[in-house]
Amino acid sequence: MAQVSDHGGGVRSIEVPIPDNPLGFTLVYVLDTDRGPVLIDTGWDDPSSWDALAEGLAACGTSAGDIHGVVITHHHPDHHGLSAKVREASGAWVAMHAADISVVRRTRATGPERWYAYMADKLVASGAPEEHVAPLRAARDRRRGPAGTGTDSRRRLPGLSPALPDREIVPGELLDLAGRRLRAIWTPGHTPGHVCLHLEERHPARLPGHGRLFSGDHLLPRITPHVGLYEDPDDAGEVADPLGDYLDSLERIGRLGPAEVLPAHLHAFTDAPSRVRELLDHHESRLTGLLTLLGTPLTAWQLAERMEWNRPWQQIPYGSRNIAVSEAEAHLRRLVKLGRAEAVPGSDPVTYAAV
Numbered sequence: 356m357a358q359v360s361d362h363g364g365g366v367r368s369i370e371v372p373i374p375d376n377p378l379g380f381t382l383v384y385v386l387d388t389d390r391g392p393v394l395i396d397t398g399w400d401d402p403s404s405w406d407a408l409a410e411g412l413a414a415c416g417t418s419a420g421d422i423h424g425v426v427i428t429h430h431h432p433d434h435h436g437l438s439a440k441v442r443e444a445s446g447a448w449v450a451m452h453a454a455d456i457s458v459v460r461r462t463r464a465t466g467p468e469r470w471y472a473y474m475a476d477k478l479v480a481s482g483a484p485e486e487h488v489a490p491l492r493a494a495r496d497r498r499r500g501p502a503g504t505g506t507d508s509r510r511r512l513p514g515l516s517p518a519l520p521d522r523e524i525v526p527g528e529l530l531d532l533a534g535r536r537l538r539a540i541w542t543p544g545h546t547p548g549h550v551c552l553h554l555e556e557r558h559p560a561r562l563p564g565h566g567r568l569f570s571g572d573h574l575l576p577r578i579t580p581h582v583g584l585y586e587d588p589d590d591a592g593e594v595a596d597p598l599g600d601y602l603d604s605l606e607r608i609g610r611l612g613p614a615e616v617l618p619a620h621l622h623a624f625t626d627a628p629s630r631v632r633e634l635l636d637h638h639e640s641r642l643t644g645l646l647t648l649l650g651t652p653l654t655a656w657q658l659a660e661r662m663e664w665n666r667p668w669q670q671i672p673y674g675s676r677n678i679a680v681s682e683a684e685a686h687l688r689r690l691v692k693l694g695r696a697e698a699v700p701g702s703d704p705v706t707y708a709a710v
Contacts, residue, residue, distance in 0.1 A: 357411035363559030369411030371398030381433045389534035391423035400436035419444035428571030429549040430455040439518035450522035455548030471495035482654025482704040542573045544601020545580045564614030576624045583681030598689040652699045652706035659683035
């Protein structure tokens with residue numbers, strides 16, 4: 356049976372499983388409104404996840420067909436994956452920040468072979484060894500094979516056909532939810548359009564602080580959200596600073612001081628300012644440690660190999676290594692922007708050194 360928790364004040368959460376993922380589940384929140392229930396995120400697009408969501412909604416006294424609207428914190432498939440099914444069942448609107456709507460639109464329009472080619476090129480530029488890049492080249496070439504393989508490949512890859520949202524979340528504004536005060540706060544970093552959602556209502560248990568915060572993946576207990584590069588195969592020039600975006604966003608949330616944080620993973624918690632400070636200190640410590648590593652010029656791949664992860668580099672799975680390299684690159688960009696590191700002129704692939 357689906358695990359459902361009642362957080363009081365017309366807010367409940369449902370644990371929707373993420374298949375084969377150490378996070379285990381996404382917490383999908385059910386927010387009662389005067390026009391019917393609204394979901395905050397929907398969970399992974401998988402039959403077992405859909406069944407868990409349906410069971411959880413039934414335990415809440417409702418169903419997918421009764422959903423009035425869906426508010427998505429960010430475009431990742433463990434949050435946005437089931438939005439299309441919920442909309443098909445109910446006719447619900449789906450809302451997302453414009454920056455992540457752009458990602459969804461681009462993803463829907465870009466064939467998998469383009470993503471494979473883009474990822475291969477990025478990894479080569481990062482200094483990845485050929486044996487790591489070769490599977491991506493092979494997958495790209497298979498996508499150019501016989502007719503019919505495209506649909507099958509797209510079905511196997513999560514998140515390549517996400518629902519296109521039909522409403523835009525505008526930062527700073529209250530969402531159109533009858534009888535509730537839910538304000539959007541733009542918190543880029545984990546994705547370019549990530550939003551937290553501030554429920555500007557007194558905490559049902561009268562905890563001290565300012566309302567409750569649906570924090571998505573921005574602010575989590577015990578774990579640090581992944582902050583990598585904002586991927587865009589069509590981006591030829593702009594150099595974003597996702598880690599800088601994330602740190603700035605964290606400070607805004609710390610100043611907000613919500614009474615309770617309702618994250619998308621793990622469990623609810625209090626004292627958001629302390630958790631924000633822990634994360635700010637963690638990233639500052641990590642940046643300082645990377646500068647020590649960059650006493651010798653390193654590529655992004657070499658830096659990722661030497662960074663501290665939750666397991667030795669040799670034990671990190673293939674896909675997770677790609678994520679780790681993206682995170683290393685985000686930290687490099689931050690160091691370069693701060694003037695604490697620089698690219699070594701003439702290096703190919705590019706190496707970076709502390710200044």
